[in-house]
Amino acid sequence: MSDPRSALAPAVETRGLRRTFRASRGGAEVLALDGVDVRIERGEIFGLLGPNGAGKTTLIKILSTLLYPTVGSARVAGHDVVLEAVEVRRRIALVSGGETSGYGILTVRECLWMFSQFYGVPSQIAWPRVDELIRIVDLEEQAHTRINRLSTGQRQRMNFARGFVSDPEVMFLDEPTLGMDVNAARSLRAYVLHWVREKPGRTVLLTTHYMAEAEELCDRVAIIDRGRVLACDSAPALRRQVQGGQHVELEIRTPDGAGAVLPGLGDIPAAWGAPHPERGTRTLKFRLPPDRVLLPVLRRLEEQGLLVEGVSTRETTLEDVFIAVVGRGLDEPEASG
């Protein structure tokens, strides 16, 4: 089982990975991945940060042997995902968040045990592990409840636990905390961190569109948009890339409270933040380069009929990096055309 070639190889390595999907009803062909090269070392928590439709799930599906790349190749734990799928499957596990899959008639405990058996985990190891995971995802009271009686959140937590029953070498977590309540998400993140540090060589590839999750968990983060990795480094190093200048947040009174149209700030990329409907305002975020001053920007906004009610500056976050690299905010739809 312990194959030296595999143990030495990086956890994930992709070369020029490209994936297109056939157009649905005459539309243009979708380019989900556009030449992705990533290398993930053993022991890392690697984050893939990108908006909806960036290609995160597509990459995870290819790496977990569910989908073929159109062009390019990928290796997981030293094995080719197309040619050596069986070897890859022995070493990986997959959790898709925001999904409520499961055999409704099984209990939580039965389902977790069953998957451990698919991986050939000996019973004397499997049972204690199943019970420990049930405790970790806080489903002790539901351990003997049928899955079809669980709430959506409980099913998601069970699905998360399922991923860990086989103690994989490489764990793929596709938006694992999507839609979870804050406490559950926090405790699952803590577990991921604990799991990776507990035993050397365990690796996690996590996709997310939550900045905080990437920031908190990941040793390295790749920013992905429209199928391309635009930046890849540790969070501090990424932040350094955009340092210099000031991060400015303006609170702007928007006439109809919506403010859907991004005001033009010349060559400075900006993004909308959260709206404050109770105050009828919305936050506008941008980075002011070191050689520029704020006043002309404010004037420009005034010319566009926007009233600036508050100004604040703050430290660089991954979101600033994202805006700098991608040219728009993470939760913003792409401008059409």
Next chain:
Amino acid sequence: MAVTTLAGRLRTAAWLGWQIESNWADPLVFAIYSVARPLATALILMGIYWAVTGGHLQRDAFLLFYIGNAFHEYVLRLVVGMGWVVVEEREEYETLKYVYASPIGIFTYLWGRSSVKFAQATLSVVLMFLMGWFVLGLRWDLGVVRWGAFLLAFGIGLVAVVYLGFLVAGLALLLPRAAMTMNEGLAVALYLLCGVIYPIDLLPRGLQELTLLLPFTYWYEALRRFLIGHGASERLSALSDGQLLGALIAATLVFAVASHFGYLALERRARKLGRLDQTTLF
């Protein structure tokens, strides 16, 4: 190690199959379904047979097709069942991708999952035989049964049935909607082609040659021959017992290899198109 792992995986998949099946099947409904459906088919066929032969129901000819009809339960249950596993796991439970991404192997998984179907079919067959014997008076001298040859032929034929199931599972990966009707269609086609309810001698010449390539044709013939002493087809009666078994084995081997690679080709296509985790029906 490898063998115990494989056994464990098979057992687990089988256990899941039984859990799922026993969930919806109330024992009474289950019993009615297991007996009533095959019996109703048999009775309808008896009616048709009666009409076709102008009321001269030959007990012997009827027995031949009664036996074929009984064993056809395996094709119905296993083949349709295996196609259904794929559709149900992907569309309803949304677990197919996790099964695929695990090392269990889809062949092991489907073998295991379909064991419950095997049990159901066996129950139907036993009940049909009891019904035939005690109610319809379909009796024969049990002294002519050659148990060894019968069990051998039975086992080999089942392998062919399961491989047909793999092929259908592969089609279900690609064409979930069509697969549902196609499954049943395939079972009906075999019903008509392979000498289940009438001897293959009645088929047009070209179709006869086609049917002689399929293991199922030899299977139904061998089961009859080893159970009641003779088969239904004149053409196949030219084969000695050894030749018949040999033809069954050879046809099964070819069919199994072809199905195996056929399935793999379909699966590759499904992975290319991203069908392993698509939910399209429900």
